[in-house]
Amino acid sequence: MTILKKRVAVIGAGSAGLVCTKILSDFNSTESDIQFEVVCFEAGSQVGGQWIYLPPDDKEGLGNIKDYGSIYESLTTNLTKYQMSYSHFPMFQSSEHSTSNYQDFSLFPSHAQISNVEKVEKYLQDYAKGFDLLSKIRFNTRVVEVQCQTIEGSTDPVYNCNWAVTSRPSREQSHEEKDGHELLTEQFDAVVACSGRYWLEYIPSFPGLEEYQGEIVHSHVYRRPDWFKGKRVLSVGYGASGKQITEEIAKRGNPKTPVYHSVSPNHHATTDDPNIKIVGDISEIIPGTKSVRFRSGEEEEFDVILFSTGYDYYFPYLKTSNWDIPNPGTNVSVEIVEKGKNIHREGSLDEWRNLDDISPSCLLKISHSPREVFPVYGHTVHMKYPTLCVLGLPYQINPFPLFEWQAVWMSHIWSGMTQLPTAEEMQKSVSLFRKETEAVQTERKSRIVSIHALDAQKQKDYYQFIQKQTGDAVQRPWSGKQRSHYKKEIVQAKARHVDVENYKADQLSSY
Numbered sequence: 001m002t003i004l005k006k007r008v009a010v011i012g013a014g015s016a017g018l019v020c021t022k023i024l025s026d027f028n029s030t031e032s033d034i035q036f037e038v039v040c041f042e043a044g045s046q047v048g049g050q051w052i053y054l055p056p057d058d059k060e061g062l063g064n065i066k067d068y069g070s071i072y073e074s075l076t077t078n079l080t081k082y083q084m085s086y087s088h089f090p091m092f093q094s095s096e097h098s099t100s101n102y103q104d105f106s107l108f109p110s111h112a113q114i115s116n117v118e119k120v121e122k123y124l125q126d127y128a129k130g131f132d133l134l135s136k137i138r139f140n141t142r143v144v145e146v147q148c149q150t151i152e153g154s155t156d157p158v159y160n161c162n163w164a165v166t167s168r169p170s171r172e173q174s175h176e177e178k179d180g181h182e183l184l185t186e187q188f189d190a191v192v193a194c195s196g197r198y199w200l201e202y203i204p205s206f207p208g209l210e211e212y213q214g215e216i217v218h219s220h221v222y223r224r225p226d227w228f229k230g231k232r233v234l235s236v237g238y239g240a241s242g243k244q245i246t247e248e249i250a251k252r253g254n255p256k257t258p259v260y261h262s263v264s265p266n267h268h269a270t271t272d273d274p275n276i277k278i279v280g281d282i283s284e285i286i287p288g289t290k291s292v293r294f295r296s297g298e299e300e301e302f303d304v305i306l307f308s309t310g311y312d313y314y315f316p317y318l319k320t321s322n323w324d325i326p327n328p329g330t331n332v333s334v335e336i337v338e339k340g341k342n343i344h345r346e347g348s349l350d351e352w353r354n355l356d357d358i359s360p361s362c363l364l365k366i367s368h369s370p371r372e373v374f375p376v377y378g379h380t381v382h383m384k385y386p387t388l389c390v391l392g393l394p395y396q397i398n399p400f401p402l403f404e405w406q407a408v409w410m411s412h413i414w415s416g417m418t419q420l421p422t423a424e425e426m427q428k429s430v431s432l433f434r435k436e437t438e439a440v441q442t443e444r445k446s447r448i449v450s451i452h453a454l455d456a457q458k459q460k461d462y463y464q465f466i467q468k469q470t471g472d473a474v475q476r477p478w479s480g481k482q483r484s485h486y487k488k489e490i491v492q493a494k495a496r497h498v499d500v501e502n503y504k505a506d507q508l509s510s511y
């Protein structure tokens with residue numbers, strides 16, 4: 001059999017890019033004549049992505065808004081090392097591919113600043129070394145543009161275009177482009193976007209916010225509580241970041257007054273910490289002042305508003321159009337850039353999800369609300385140009401195993417071992433999934449409705465979907481203790497969300 005080598009560009013060497021590079025590079029099946037030659041582009045100087053802790057410039061400062069990293073100093077994982085293992089590289093026992101003894105790792109490991117031994121970054125470095133991935137990674141190289149070149153008259157349902165990938169040297173791990181560096185453009189058969197999804201901060205808009213006279217910061221730049229010393233702080237958001245950072249500032253930050261924590265009444269949040277005051281939603285900022293009015297009618301002055309309100313999807317190197325749809329179900333009115341021209345469009349949300357609008361000049365549509373990247377099938381494969389895949393869109397999930405399943409599925413599609421449905425069928429199935437997901441999330445009154453937010457059950461379904469697609473090729477990442485921890489996680493996912501510290505204490509006591 002003559003082997004056909006397909007050249008693949010993987011963008012990013014975080015936990016998604018690494019597992020993707022390994023699975024594609026090692027792909028070798030008797031059922032296919034295709035193998036992959038991978039070039040992994042990494043803007044930073046080392047592997048690990050989010051798990052590389054980026055300290056602030058000075059002891060009390062904030063991180064840099066332009067950096068990719070969002071990990072703060074005291075952070076330990078909120079998933080166990082069992083849940084954070086790739087199936088072929090356990091983070092809980094020794095393995096032939098590593099000199100580290102992961103038995104010594106804590107159940108909830110940390111990052112380098114806290115411990116030199118038990119850090120997720122080390123696990124990822126060991127992984128890259130152990131599976132010989134380093135030689136495939138081009139460090140300090142940022143991808144600045146990916147161009148889709150359709151192949152005239154192609155009838156291949158998968159390889160229907162080529163990709164021109166333009167990169168430039170980057171000296172720092174920052175998503176700000178640097179001018180003056182030379183550009184290099186290379187051809188690839190396929191592209192995988194693994195550039196992460198936790199670095200473009202999302203700040204909701206409130207009347208008067210633009211004229212707020214205090215400081216506005218996002219949890220993306222939070223590193224230590226010291227910066228908040230002597231300040232009157234309003235903290236917004238009740239995800240993992242919002243909860244933990246609010247508690248840390250209240251306990252160790254020495255703020256001037258109790259930290260006000262703005263939480264939607266749907267969460268029924270309570271606290272026994274006298275240094276935290278739970279308040280409801282913000283109604284407005286009194287223009288030109290530091291005063292915030294809440295829906296309850298209460299009004300208070302703050303020196304700083306800290307938004308822990310999550311992140312938006314962002315792929316600056318792909319041709320995308322961003323849509324802001326304030327009220328799903330209503331008509332939208334947007335300016336989009338298409339083929340270099342500004343076009344004004346009005347239409348319903350369903351019109352927005354139109355495959356005909358997708359072309360090399362607009363590869364993805366990204367809407368902020370509902371939060372969605374379109375058109376991707378199974379949260380991974382581009383419906384029109386299947387040699388473009390995106391890893392890591394799903395959230396509220398166990399990231400490492402999920403990245404692995406996505407990579408295995410992708411390798412099966414690209415090797416011809418798994419056939420994709422037609423674009424029409426894919427769109428239909430995504431629409432069905434969307435309707436069901438949006439109904440559940442709307443019922444739960446989630447602030448951000450998103451097709452990519454998978455709860456524990458949906459994650460289990462997703463695993464089964466990929467297992468079916470790949471003829472059971474995804475390895476069950478859970479065996480023995482790992483499996484029992486995962487099952488526990490499904491049962492306790494809610495408990496983890498409500499009170500992570502209690503959840504961790506519970507897990508540790510049974511460990």
Ligand SMILES: Cc1cc2nc3c(=O)[nH]c(=O)nc-3n(C[C@H](O)[C@H](O)[C@H](O)COP(=O)(O)OP(=O)(O)OC[C@H]3O[C@@H](n4cnc5c(N)ncnc54)[C@H](O)[C@@H]3O)c2cc1C
Pocket residue numbers: 011012013014015016017041042043044048049050051068070071072075076077078079084141142143144173194195196197198241317391392398399400
């Ligand atoms: C505060 C916080 C805490 C978290 N805690 C946990 C936890 O406890 N457990 C857990 O499992 N997950 C946790 N996560 C989720 C975490 O993001 C994932 O575990 C995982 O690190 C995501 O990996 P990734 O490869 O998708 O992205 P990243 O880790 O962000 O890696 C993306 C990589 O792409 C590179 N890159 C970006 N753009 C380009 C470009 N144009 N060209 C070249 N390279 C580029 C970046 O330099 C980076 O190295 C947490 C996330 C946050 C924000």
Ligand SMILES: NC(=O)c1ccc[n+]([C@@H]2O[C@H](COP(=O)([O-])OP(=O)(O)OC[C@H]3O[C@@H](n4cnc5c(N)ncnc54)[C@H](OP(=O)(O)O)[C@@H]3O)[C@@H](O)[C@H]2O)c1
Pocket residue numbers: 075076077078079198204205219236237238239240241242244264308309310311395396445446447448
């Ligand atoms: N290892 C750790 O301990 C740790 C620590 C921090 C983060 N993380 C991980 O990092 C990822 C990101 O977490 P995150 O907490 O930064 O983001 P997130 O999970 O997206 O949470 C964002 C929060 O912002 C709230 N929000 C959104 N729009 C709002 C608005 N208009 N007004 C008020 N609140 C609004 C949401 O409210 P609703 O809930 O009402 O929708 C949600 O609670 C997650 O995977 C998380 O598990 C892990």
